[in-house]
Amino acid sequence: MPRRLLPQQYIDGILSGDRLILSRAITLTESRLPSDQEIAAEILQAVLPHTGFSLRVGITGVPGVGKSTFIEAFGSQITAQGKKLAVLAIDPTSQRSGGSILGDKTRMDNLSRDPLAYVRPSPTGNSLGGVTASTRQAILLCEAAGHELVLVETVGVGQSETAVRNMTDFFLLLMLAGAGDELQGIKRGIMEMADAILINKADGENTAAAKRAQADYRNALHLFPPAASGWTPEVMPCSALTGTGLPEAWQMLERYRQLTQQNGFFTRNRQDQNLSWMHETIRRELEDSFYGNPRIRQLLPDLQRAVRSGGLSSLQAARQLLDRWRKE
C-alpha cells in the first residue's frame, strides 16, 4: 500500500466508513509537513457537507478518576444501541509522561475491539496548538465516517480543557467522592466550564460518600452564573463497575441536545466555534512565523531574562523584537 493515497481515495474511504483510511487521514492532520496539511485541508473541505451530525462531548478529570473505565462502560452502552462512537484524546503532555492517556490501548480493550467504536490515541510530540488543530479536524472526519457520538478525552490538569470545551457541544467533568483531595489536580476554572459533573466510582462503600458529594457540588454549581446555553449543569453519581448512572448520563446528553437545539444555542455555538477556529488558526500561524524566525529565537532568551528580572520593560522588549522581525 502506498504511503499516501490520492485525496479522492481518502475522501471515498472516509465516507464509506473505512476505519483504516480514516486513521490514515487523521495521521495526515497530525503531520507537520505542509504538503500533508494541504491534502488534509482538501479532504476536510470535501467531506464538510457530511459533518456536523454527531454530538460532540468533552470529558475531563484528573488521572485516577477512572476516565478510561468510564468511557469503556459508557461507550459500550452506546454501541449496544447500534450507534457508532469515536473516542479521541487531547494530551499535549503525553510526550513527557510517556503517553498517559489512550496511548496504551489496552486501557480500552473492549472498545478497541468493538466494530462500532473507533479509538484514537492522542498525537504525541506536538504543541497544544497542533494537537488542538488536529483534533478539530479528526472530529469532522469521524463524523463524515458516520460516528454519531464523538468523545474527546483530556486530562484535567492543563490548558487543554479550554481547547476541548471550544470544540465540543457538552463538557463532562468526572470527579470522585470525598471533595477536597482529588481536587488537587484539577485546574481552577474547569468546574465552571462543566455542563455536568459525574461522581465516579459511586459503588460499594463509596455510595454514601458519592451522595454527599453530589449534594455538595449541586450547592456549589447553584452559586455559579447561568450558562449561555440555558442549560443548568447536572450532578449525578455513576459507576463504570456496576453501570449505575450510565443510562442516565446518556439521557442527560439527549436532554441537553433537545434543549439547545430548540433554543438555538446548539447551532449558534457551533457557528461561533467555527469562526473561533478560523481566527485561532490565523493567530497560531502568525505566532509560528514570528517565534519560529531564527533571529527572534536567538534574541528571545536574553530579552526574556531582562523582562523577568525587571531590568527591561515588557513593552520595550516587545518593541525590540517586533522591530527586528519587521526588518527580516
Place this chain on the structure above:
Amino acid sequence: MPRRLLPQQYIDGILSGDRLILSRAITLTESRLPSDQEIAAEILQAVLPHTGFSLRVGITGVPGVGKSTFIEAFGSQITAQGKKLAVLAIDPTSQRSGGSILGDKTRMDNLSRDPLAYVRPSPTGNSLGGVTASTRQAILLCEAAGHELVLVETVGVGQSETAVRNMTDFFLLLMLAGAGDELQGIKRGIMEMADAILINKADGENTAAAKRAQADYRNALHLFPPAASGWTPEVMPCSALTGTGLPEAWQMLERYRQLTQQNGFFTRNRQDQNLSWMHETIRRELEDSFYGNPRIRQLLPDLQRAVRSGGLSSLQAARQLLDRWRKE
C-alpha cells in the same frame, strides 16, 4: 503649556509625584499615535527602577453591587493612614454604555478631592487590548509617582476580568447577599479567579442575609481547587455605609502580601505577568498588522459568512486569508 513635554519632563514630574504630569503621561499611553506610544515606552523604561513597590488589587462586581461606594470608603481608610492610593478603571464597553464606570467622577467625590488619591477614569473608544496595555502602563507610572496601593476596577460582565487578574496581585470580587439573582450578570469563571469575595451592603436588614451568603460562598469556594498562590480565598461581609469589614479587608490584603512574599509567589507571579505582557504585546501587534491589512479587511466578511454557514471549512478560510496576507 505645550501639548507634549520632553520625555525628561514627564519622567521628573512623575517621580516627584506631580499628578498633572502623571495624568498627561497616562494620556500618552492611551494614544494610538505611534509617536506617542514611543515616548510612553521611553518614559516607562526610565521610571522602571521606581516601580513594583505597590500592592496591585483588581476589583470587580456587577453594576449595582456598589463598587464605587466601596472604593470611596475603602480608599479613604487607606489615605487616612497617610498612604497614597491610585484608582484605575478598565472598561472596554464604556464607549457604548456612555462611560459606565468612573467616567462620572462625582461617583467618587471624596477620593477625587483627596490629595493622597489619584482617580483615573477608563480610556474610552478603545479595544480591550488597547485599554489593557494602557492600564498596565498606568499601574507602573502610578507606582513611580509613589502610590502604595493601586486599585484596578472593572465591571464584572466581560472579558476584562481576566486582563485585570493578569496585571494585579490580588483579585477582589464584590457580591450582594441573596445568592442567585445578582449572579445573572457575573461571567462564569470569575468566581474561581477571586482571592476574596466581599458581600457588600451587609448592613441593616441585609445583615442576616449577608451572613448566610458568606457561609454559602465559603462552602462553594471550599470545593474549588487550591490556588497556586497558596492562599485560601476568604469571604467576608462588608458595608461601605457603616464601615463594617473595611479594616478587615485591608488586614486581609496585608496577610496576603505577607504570605505570598514569604512563599515566593508574589515575585514569581509578577515576573510571569511581565513575560505574559511582552508576549501579549507581540501577539496583539501581529494581529493588528494582519487584521488591519486593507485586503484582509475586504475579504474577511464573506469568508466569515461562509465559515459560519458551514460551507467553507475554518481551515480553508484561514489558509486563504494567510496566503493573501503573505503575498501582500
